[in-house]
Amino acid sequence: MKRLVTLALLGLITATGPIAATASPKACPPGLAKKDPACMPPGLAKNTAPEQERHSGLYEIGERIERPYVLIRDPSLYRLNPNLTYYRVDGTVYQVNPKTDAVMKLIGAFEALTN
Template sequence: MPCVPPGQVKNWYKVGDRINRDYVWIDDPYRYGLKRGGNYVRAGDYVYSIDSDTRKVLNLIGAVADILY
């Protein structure tokens, strides 16, 4: 992790973590260059591929700024 001042470290989920709150489903992933048929959410500043039943993280896709804009 890079050296940053306390309180400015960005939190993200790791593979296997469960995302239970403060997330938004990405309804049309293909629009953002993501694979159709995948289940993607935005949580904080990151986009994740998740299992739709368990909401467990399968993969960290990347930062929102790099993917959605």
């Protein structure tokens, strides 16, 4: 009897397996279907944008530098205080807090420091 029940359950599981596997995925809501990218909520789409698209222009004082930057290893070569930390981003030099990467001061164009 126990064997018969086990075989019956096994047959039932095997028979219903393909039905569940062929179920179609849920459709996208009409409002999200019209968005670009399709079926992605606006907040999630904003979070997946490339870093360069999210920040254009100069960083403000207090703003955290998140995109790739170049650490100026020897600031004294550019007549800057060697005890402070400086980053170069897209040709602009910033004095930053080394612990938070927050902009403390906008120094200016890197080209102006090299002349």
